[in-house]
Amino acid sequence: MINESLFIIVVAQAVTAAVPLVLAGVGELTAQRAGILNVGIEGLLLTGCIGGFVAATISGNGMIGVGVAMLAAMALASLFAWATVMMRADQMVTGMAINLLAVGGSGTAWMLAQAHGYAHMPVEAGFTRGIVPWISPETQQWLSSWPIIGPIIFDQYGLTIVVGLFTLAVWWLLRRTRAGIIIQAIGENPDSCAMVGIHVRQWRCGLIMVAGACAGLAGAYLSLMRTHGFSPLMSGGMGFIILALVIFARWQVGGLIAVCLGFGLVDATQSLLQGSGMNQVVPYQLFQALPFIVAFSALLIFRRGQHGPATLGQVWPSTIK
Amino acid sequence: MNSHFQSAVVSISVTVVAVGIAMAFVLVVLAMMGHAPTTVMSMWLEGSAGNGTRFAMSLQAAGPLLFTGLAAAVAFRCGVWNIGGEGQFLLGAMTMVACGTVMIPPGPAWCALPIACLLASAVAASWALLATVAERWRGAPIVLSTILLNFIAVAVVGMLVEGPLHDPNTTAPQTASMVEHLRLPILVDGTKLHLGVMVGMLAAIGLFIIARWTMIGFEVRVVGLNARAAAVVGIPVWSRQVLVMAVSGGLAGLGGAMQVSGVSGMLSGTSVSYGYAGIAVAMLGRLHPLGIIAAALFMGMLSTGARHLEGRLGIPRDMGDVVQGVVVIAVLVGSMLATQRFMRPAQEP
Numbered sequence: 322m323i324n325e326s327l328f329i330i331v332v333a334q335a336v337t338a339a340v341p342l343v344l345a346g347v348g349e350l351t352a353q354r355a356g357i358l359n360v361g362i363e364g365l366l367l368t369g370c371i372g373g374f375v376a377a378t379i380s381g382n383g384m385i386g387v388g389v390a391m392l393a394a395m396a397l398a399s400l401f402a403w404a405t406v407m408m409r410a411d412q413m414v415t416g417m418a419i420n421l422l423a424v425g426g427s428g429t430a431w432m433l434a435q436a437h438g439y440a441h442m443p444v445e446a447g448f449t450r451g452i453v454p455w456i457s458p459e460t461q462q463w464l465s466s467w468p469i470i471g472p473i474i475f476d477q478y479g480l481t482i483v484v485g486l487f488t489l490a491v492w493w494l495l496r497r498t499r500a501g502i503i504i505q506a507i508g509e510n511p512d513s514c515a516m517v518g519i520h521v522r523q524w525r526c527g528l529i530m531v532a533g534a535c536a537g538l539a540g541a542y543l544s545l546m547r548t549h550g551f552s553p554l555m556s557g558g559m560g561f562i563i564l565a566l567v568i569f570a571r572w573q574v575g576g577l578i579a580v581c582l583g584f585g586l587v588d589a590t591q592s593l594l595q596g597s598g599m600n601q602v603v604p605y606q607l608f609q610a611l612p613f614i615v616a617f618s619a620l621l622i623f624r625r626g627q628h629g630p631a632t633l634g635q636v637w638p639s640t641i642k
Numbered sequence: 643m644n645s646h647f648q649s650a651v652v653s654i655s656v657t658v659v660a661v662g663i664a665m666a667f668v669l670v671v672l673a674m675m676g677h678a679p680t681t682v683m684s685m686w687l688e689g690s691a692g693n694g695t696r697f698a699m700s701l702q703a704a705g706p707l708l709f710t711g712l713a714a715a716v717a718f719r720c721g722v723w724n725i726g727g728e729g730q731f732l733l734g735a736m737t738m739v740a741c742g743t744v745m746i747p748p749g750p751a752w753c754a755l756p757i758a759c760l761l762a763s764a765v766a767a768s769w770a771l772l773a774t775v776a777e778r779w780r781g782a783p784i785v786l787s788t789i790l791l792n793f794i795a796v797a798v799v800g801m802l803v804e805g806p807l808h809d810p811n812t813t814a815p816q817t818a819s820m821v822e823h824l825r826l827p828i829l830v831d832g833t834k835l836h837l838g839v840m841v842g843m844l845a846a847i848g849l850f851i852i853a854r855w856t857m858i859g860f861e862v863r864v865v866g867l868n869a870r871a872a873a874v875v876g877i878p879v880w881s882r883q884v885l886v887m888a889v890s891g892g893l894a895g896l897g898g899a900m901q902v903s904g905v906s907g908m909l910s911g912t913s914v915s916y917g918y919a920g921i922a923v924a925m926l927g928r929l930h931p932l933g934i935i936a937a938a939l940f941m942g943m944l945s946t947g948a949r950h951l952e953g954r955l956g957i958p959r960d961m962g963d964v965v966q967g968v969v970v971i972a973v974l975v976g977s978m979l980a981t982q983r984f985m986r987p988a989q990e991p
Contacts, residue, residue, distance in 0.1 A: 360785065400971065410974035413723055413785060417921050418970035424915075425963025432958035433675075561789045568786070604805065610797030617790045620782035 331593060333472040335585035336481065337547070341366075341539035342581040344484045346563045346570075347491050348535030350577055352528045353567060354495065356508040358412050358634035359529065361401055361419030362536050363560025365394045369540020371427040374551040377446040378439045383545055386446065390541035391534045397423060398533025402526040409636045420560075428553055447549040451479055478546040480538070492574040504528065508630030511637045521637065536560070558613065565616040572629050580619070587615050653928050656980045660972035661926070661940070668965050677955055689950020690943035696950075698833040702905065704942030706731070708842035709897020710920025711938050712849060715929040717890040719853070721866040722883050726773060726788030727894045728917025729795030730766040734895025735902040736799045737762040739909045740807060742820025751823040758824055759899050766895020767888040769795060774887045778880065784887075792917065803909055816910040826904040838900025843935055845893065850931040862886055894920070922966040925973055941966065 349362050359365075372393030377386025401419050404410040434440060451461050464475040474481070495501040503524065507514050511521045543559075544551050566584060570576035595608050669679040691697045710727040717724035741747055741758035748754065773791060776782040800815075809818040826836040853859035865872045865882050873879050894917065901916070902909055923941050927934030948962035 404971050404975050408975040409978050410971070414921070414925055415971060415974055417725065417918070418925075418967045418974070420967075421918065421922060421963055421970065422967030425960045425965075425967060428960030429958045429964065432960065436956075558789075558793050561786065561793075564786050565790060568783070604801045606797040606801040606804075609800075610794050613790045613793040613797075617776075617782075617787060617794065620787055620790070621776055621780045623780060623782060 327593075329469060329472055331586065331589045333476060334589035334592070335582060336473055336477060337585070338588040339578075339581040339585035340478070340481050340484050341542045341559065342563055342566065342584060343488055343578055344480070344542070345532075345536040345539040345560070346567055346577050346581060347488050347574060348532030349563055350567045350570070350572055350574065351491060351495070351504065352525075352532040353633055354508045354572060354630055355504045355525055355528050356511065356630050356632040356635065356637065357405070357525055357529055357532075358416070359398075359401060359419075359532060360413055360416030360564065361397070361423070361560075362416075362532070362563060363556055363558065364416075364420040364423030365397055365533050365536035366540040366543070366556040366560050367423045367427050367554070368394045368397050369537035370544040370555050371430050371540075371551055372537065373541030374442060374544040375430055375434050375439065377545055378434065378442045381443050381446050383446050383448050386545050387538065387541045390545075391537040394537025394540065395530050395533045398529050398536075399526075401533075402529040405636075406522050406525045406529070409638075411636065412634050424554065431551060431553055434551075442545075442549055444549075446545070448478055448546045450476055478542065480542050480546065488574060488578060495574060505630070508632060511632060515638075562612055562616045565620055568629065569616075569619040569623055571623075584612070584615065588612060652980050653930075653933075653977070656976040657926065657928060657933070657973055660976045661969055663972045663976075664965050664968035667968050668961060671964075672957060672961070675957075677957060682951065682955070682957070685951055685954055686947040689954075690947035694830070695833055696946065698830045698835040700939065700943040700946045701839055702833065702835045702942070703945050704938040705836070705839035705842055705904070706897050706901045706914075706916040707919055707923045707941050708839070708846065708935065708938040709900065710894050710916050711923030711927060711934045712842070712846055712931060713890045713894040713897070714920045714924035715927065715931070715934055716849065716893065717886055718924060719866045719929050720862045720883060720886040721869060722774075722886050722890070723783075723785040724770060724773070724788050724887060724890045725785055725921065726770055726791050726795075726891070726917070727920045728915065729788075729792035730770050730891045730894035731898040731901075731914075731917045731920075732795050732799045733769050734762040734766040734898030735909055736802060736807075736898075737765045737895070738824075738899035738902050739817050739820060740802075742824040742903065742907070743807060743818045746821055746824070755824055755826075755903075758903075759896060762899035763892035763895045766898065767891040770887050770891025770894075771884065774884055799909070807909070809908070814910070817908045820903060820907045824903060825907055826900065828904075834905050836900070836904030838897075838904045841900060842897070842938075845896075846931040846935050853931065858882075858885075919966060922970050925970045928973070928977075 345362060345366060349359060352359055369390040373386040373390030376389030377383050380386070397419060400422075401415055404415045405412045461475070465471045467475065495504065503514070503519055507519065507521050507524055515521050540556065543555060548555070562584070566580045567577060570580045591608050591611050595605065669682060672682050673679055689696060690700045710731055713727050713730070714724065738758055741754075741761060746754065747757040747761075749757075769791065770788070773782075773784050773787040776787045777784050803817055804815050807817040809816055811818075826838050829835045829837060829840070853863065861872070861877045862882050862885075864875075864877055865879050869879050897916070919941060923934060923937045926940065927937035944962050944965055945959075948957075948959040951957045951961075952959040
C-alpha cells in the first residue's frame with residue numbers, strides 16, 4: 322500500500338515537472354517543423370520567468386503576470402523572427418545572442434526589482450494548486466481525493482489542463498488540417514511553397530511568435546506556480562533539455578508528450594531519492610547533472626540517419642536575387 | 643581595389659556600426675532609467691581605460707575571452723558548432739588547479755608549467771571530442787550535445803571542487819591555492835595582468851598565419867563553406883572536423899588554465915560564463931583571429947567598465963550581457979545587409 326501511494330506521488334510530481342517541458346516543447350516543435358531552430362528558447366523561458374514575476378509582484382495579480390510573461394517572451398521572439406526570417410541572420414548564433422540578451426535583461430530587471438523593494442511576491446499573486454482558476458477549495462479538494470487520477474490529474478496547477486488541450490489541438494492541427502500540411506511543407510521545401518503562393522516568411526514569423534508565447538507561459542509556470550519567486554538563471558538549462566527532447570521525440574507531438582513525461586519521472590525520482598537521504602552518499606552535483614546526462618543519453622539513443630525537417634536551421638532564401 | 647581589401651573594409655565598418663548601435667541602444671535604456679548618456683560614457687571610459695592600471699585590468703579581463711573567442715571562431719569557421727566553450731574552459735581550469743595542488747608535475751616552473759597547460763588542453767579537448775564522437779556514432783547534433791556537456795562539466799567540476807580538490811582548511815566550496823611555481827608571471831606590478839593574455843594574442847596571430855598561409859587552414863575553411871564540395875575535391879572532411887574540435891576544445895581549456903593560474907590561483911564553485919561570452923566575441927571579431935583580439939579587448943573593457951558603473955552609478959553590471967547580445971544580433975543583421983548591398987552572396991563566409 323505504501324509503495325502504491327509512493328508511486329502515485331512520483332507520477333503526480335512527474336506530471337508537474339513535465340507541464341512546462343511539454344508547453345515550451347510543443348511550440349518549439351511546431352516551429353522546427355517549419356524549419357526554424359530556435360536555440361534561444363532558454364532565454365525565452367527566462368524572460369517568461371522574470372516578466373511574470375515582476376508583473377505579478379507589482380500588480381499583485383497572477384493573471385497579469387501570466388499575460389506579461391507571454392508578451393515579454395513574444396517581444397524577444399519577435400527580435401529573433403526579424404533577425405533570422407526577415408534579415409536572414411544565422412538562426413543558431415542569433416539564438417545564442419537571444420540567450421545572452423535574456424540573461425543580461427533578466428539579471429538587470431531582477432536587480433532593479435530588488436532595489437525597488439519587489440524582491441518578494443505577495444502570496445495572493447502566486448497561483449495555488451487548482452485545476453482551473455477560481456475553483457472553489459471544496460471542489461478542488463473533492464476532485465483531488467479521487468483515487469489515482471485525483472493526485473495525478475486534478476491536484477495540479479491550472480495550466481496543466483490548458484497545456485493538455487493545447488497540445489491536443491496542435492497534434493490535430495499538424496495531423497488533420499491544411500495549416501498543418503503547410504507548416505510541414507515549409508520546413509521541407511520552402512522554395513516550392515513560395516512558388517505556389519504560400520507566404521513562407523509570414524508563416525515562419527507567426528510560428529516563432531507562438532513558440533515564444535508558449536515559452537513565456539512555461540516560464541511563468543516556473544516562477545508564478547512552481548516556486549512563487551525568482552532567482553537568477555532559474556530556467557537552469559531547461560530550454561536546452563527541451564531541444565534535446567524534441568529531437569528525441571522525432572518531431573512528433575505524441576512522442577514529445579511521452580518523452581517529457583518520462584523525463585518528468587526521472588526528475589521526480591531524483592528529487593525523491595535526494596529527499597530520502599541519498600544525498601548523504603551521492604554528491605548532490607550528480608543529481609544536478611542528471612537531467613543533462615539523461616538528455617545527452619537521449620541524443621545518443623536517437624537513431625542515426627533520422628533527420629528532422631529538411632531545412633531545419635537553414636537560411637531562407639539561400640540566395641538573394 | 644581588390645575584393646579582399648574591399649570585404650575587409652566592409653566587415654570592419656559593419657562591425658563598428660553594429661557596436662555603435664548596440665551602445666546607443668543601451669545608452670537609451672539607461673537614459674530612460676535616469677542616467678545621462680554623457681555621464682555613463684565618460685564613466686565607462688574612465689573605468690575601463692582611465693589610467694594604466696585600469697587598462698591593464700581590461701586587458702586581463704580580455705584574456706579568457708580571447709581564448710574562448712578563438713575557440714568558438716576556429717570551430718565555426720569549419721562549420722562545427724561548438725557551443726561547449728564553457729565546459730571546456732572550466733575543465734581546463736580544473737585540471738590546472740589539480741596540477742597546482744594535488745598532482746604537481748615534476749621539475750622547475752619552465753618544465754612543470756607547460757606540462758600542466760598541455761594536460762589542461764588535453765582534458766578539455768577530449769571533453770569536446772565527446773560531442774564529435776556522439777555526432778559521428780549516433781548523429782547527435784553538435785550544437786546540442788556541446789551545450790548539454792557544459793552543464794555536465796559544471797557538475798563534474800563542482801563535485802571535484804567539493805571533493806578531492808577541496809581545501810581542507812575551509813568549509814567554503816573552493817580548492818586549495820596552487821603552488822607558487824605553477825602561477826603565471828604577472829606582467830604589470832599592482833595588477834593581475836599575466837603572461838596568459840600575451841599567450842592568447844600569440845595564439846591568435848598563430849591561427850591567423852595557419853588560416854591564411856597553410857594548406858590545412860585552407861582545407862578547414864573549405865569544409866566550413868561547403869562540406870560536400872570539400873569531400874568532392876578530396877579533403878578529408880571528418881578528420882578536419884575532428885582536428886578543429888580538438889583545437890577548439892584545447893584552446894578553451896588552455897584559456898581556463900591560464901585564467902586560473904594567472905588570476906585567482908584556485909577555483910571556487912561559481913560558474914563564470916566566459917564560454918558563452920566567447921561566442922559573442924567570435925561573432926564580433928567576425929571569426930577572424932585578429933578581429934577577435936580587438937573584440938576581446940572591447941568585451942574586456944565592457945566588463946571592467948560595467949563593474950565601475952555598478953560601483954559608481956548603481957547600474958547593474960548585467961547590462962554588459964545585454965550589450966553583448968545586442969552587438970551579436972546587430973553584427974549578424976548588418977553583415978547580411980552588407981552582403982546584399984556590397985558583395986556577391988558567395989563571398990561571405
